[in-house]
Amino acid sequence: MSPIPFSGNPLDRASERRSDSAWLQAKAAAGLYLPFWQNRPFIAEDRVKFLPWRSEWEGRSCVFLGLDDTQPLFAVDLPGESEPELGEGAFQEMRAGAFFLPGRDTAIAGQAKALLDWHKRHGFCPNCASVTVLCDGGYRRLCSACGAEHFPRTDPVVIMLPIFGNECLVGRNQRFPSQLYSAFAGFVEPGESMEEAVRRELREEVNLETGVVTYHAAQPWPFPSSLMLGCYAEALSRDFRIDRNEIEDARWLSKDEVRTRLAGGIEDEMKLPVTIAIAHYLIRDWASK
Numbered sequence: 001m002s003p004i005p006f007s008g009n010p011l012d013r014a015s016e017r018r019s020d021s022a023w024l025q026a027k028a029a030a031g032l033y034l035p036f037w038q039n040r041p042f043i044a045e046d047r048v049k050f051l052p053w054r055s056e057w058e059g060r061s062c063v064f065l066g067l068d069d070t071q072p073l074f075a076v077d078l079p080g081e082s083e084p085e086l087g088e089g090a091f092q093e094m095r096a097g098a099f100f101l102p103g104r105d106t107a108i109a110g111q112a113k114a115l116l117d118w119h120k121r122h123g124f125c126p127n128c129a130s131v132t133v134l135c136d137g138g139y140r141r142l143c144s145a146c147g148a149e150h151f152p153r154t155d156p157v158v159i160m161l162p163i164f165g166n167e168c169l170v171g172r173n174q175r176f177p178s179q180l181y182s183a184f185a186g187f188v189e190p191g192e193s194m195e196e197a198v199r200r201e202l203r204e205e206v207n208l209e210t211g212v213v214t215y216h217a218a219q220p221w222p223f224p225s226s227l228m229l230g231c232y233a234e235a236l237s238r239d240f241r242i243d244r245n246e247i248e249d250a251r252w253l254s255k256d257e258v259r260t261r262l263a264g265g266i267e268d269e270m271k272l273p274v275t276i277a278i279a280h281y282l283i284r285d286w287a288s289k
């Protein structure tokens, strides 16, 4: 089974070496660079396209992605209102790219996007408002005035499928595209375990009480910096009541119905999540057992 899109990154991040600036400089000299512009990776012939360093990129945010075997790979953030000319290829939206790029390219570009995007938004110290500088190949920023260190964020999000017997509950969020029904999701709050966040979100969104929570799989989701924690939640009953502020509709689906729907065997307006979303794997993996 292929990994969930954005996971399965094959690079050796060499995290124990990247704070060594001499080592990093040597890798940068031998590096290949994936250009980004407006949060979009450079893509040609359905692959992300790494290029040799160009002198006009001097001074741009540049992050170390890791070693592909022995080849050092970096990403560089390019400025400007109009799309930079880099020869054959184009800057394409990351979410769209995940549908056709090979899994390894999606994972590598997702890592690059999450990192570059974080740097773009953390040029100033949240402690004293002075300018911060990029260090350790992009895995740290240091405040030039107060010395505070800042590290790239990853925000945990729980995404869960409630299960009762042979049925799962899927819901339609008001923000979803037309007729999409999916798993439920929400940010983990400070001071909350993953399991507690799952139960709280289900209580809030559908007034559903749940017991045992089981972790299934995770997905890095670089929009901008989430880690989706996919779970199953054992519902204590079939009774639910939707919170109309967030959820438009929710329905219990049997395993048979899910299987038939995933195989395209039911033609109605209801849609299940697309294959780049972890919700697809949560639903599919449950129904396949």
Ligand SMILES: [Zn+2]
Pocket (backbone or CB within 6 Å): 125, 126, 127, 128, 129, 130, 143, 144, 145, 146, 147, 148
């Ligand atoms: Zn500071």
